[in-house]
């Protein structure tokens with residue numbers, strides 16, 4: 001900072017404006033996962049929120065009321081598309097029928113970007129409908145990278161992949177998840193959606209230091225953060241997305257801000273859905289933490 | 300132990316989730332205070348719960364009709380008999396009516412399968428393709444001499460469903476939280492569609508209206524519909540009757556522009 005005024009003479013906002021925090025080119029601000037329960041409220045109240053994320057599969061239908069609402073909301077807000085069925089790590093062939101539907105939806109919505117998960121969801125033509133962890137080894141790495149490239153060629157754009165919460169690891173793993181994740185991004189050219197809650201949940205379940213995860217991810221690959229709630233059973237933690245964001249996850253979010261800077265951030269709530277205002281308050285908390293952390297960390 | 304290929308690992312994990320085969324356990328790392336059986340069980344539990352919740356959401360009235368124990372028995376039977384091969388959970392329970400029609404104890408009460416069928420048709424109507432509707436205004440613009448050759452097309456949400464029991468009445472009673480009448484054998488046909496306000500709607504069809512709609516589905520024109528009416532009713536004003544049907548279909552929003 002240019003002068004030596006003590007820090008408490010400055011408002012945080014001024015601090016942020018004076019700081020050399022870099023606003024990344026694709027920074028969308030602070031957003032929320034759009035849920036059907038809130039469609040009517042969003043259209044009526046037009047809440048002050050920067051963007052929405054929609055679950056792609058929910059709108060891979062031909063028509064009807066939800067899709068009609070979605071298009072109305074799209075006219076008011078930027079959107080990103082988030083999928084759960086790509087199954088990028090599966091040994092089954094890529095599902096081009098799914099990819100075609102994804103492309104149709106993306107042509108309709110013109111999202112800022114499209115994301116899915118670094119996982120597999122099924123094999124041998126059976127679907128678990130779950131985000132299952134991969135073994136982190138060379139075989140899986142080669143397999144995933146080659147499929148990410150195929151998907152990106154098909155969609156004509158890079159995709160974002162998100163780290164999943166996991167409850168087990170395999171003996172055939174040869175590297176850490178963050179080494180694997182980073183290498184997938186480097187080789188395939190995909191970008192990274194870091195779910196801060198998922199890092200916390202997996203760190204607890206597998207006894208690693210979540211800070212090591214953050215430090216292991218290349219800075220300029222991260223394009224989006226997810227924040228969500230979990231259920232803590234003491235010996236293990238489950239990624240339930242049915243609670244507000246927990247305190248240790250807010251703390252880890254601060255660490256992530258310090259490492260990665262200003263990143264498009266959103267609250268992801270999938271179950272036990274509260275009124276829209278409650279989630280907007282959580283989005284505000286995320287915004288305030290980012291302002292505080294980035295302002296002060298500059299000193 | 301030789302290294303497990305990605306292909307085999309995924310096969311073993313699916314075998315565990317679907318068929319309870321525990322070969323995968325020896326490839327899972329054991330560490331911390333929860334053992335690998337418990338770790339695997341988190342996935343098994345999530346798998347079962349997700350499929351159960353999908354059926355619960357899709358089939359709320361069926362769930363009430365069966366009660367908790369029979370519902371649980373149905374879920375467990377269906378999940379085992381029809382592991383998902385669908386991309387979307389939305390289609391997971393597509394084969395439920397078929398399962399219920401062919402497995403005891405459900406098949407002994409055919410109304411159960413019919414209830415499941417009705418609920419699946421409601422879902423189909425809910426998010427079927429949109430299409431511009433035929434309006435009264437549009438009808439008035441068509442020169443009279445063209446009327447006999449008019450062929451009408453249905454909105455993509457339109458479903459015709461035939462039942463052998465008082466299935467829809469039972470569904471309606473459950474929806475209103477009344478005790479349904481006992482199952483009664485009686486052939487009946489229903490029309491389901493998504494209306495102009497994008498709400499799913501249904502009503503029963505008389506034999507006469509059903510026969511007209513069947514003709515329309517096979518591509519017959521307005522003149523042929525009138526002939527059908529003429530063959531059924533002797534002295535009435537056939538063209539007025541046909542026009543009334545047509546206007547009610549237009550007002551219901553089941554016909555589209557072509």
Ligand SMILES: [Fe+2]
Pocket residue numbers: 162195198226228268
């Ligand atoms: Fe997430």
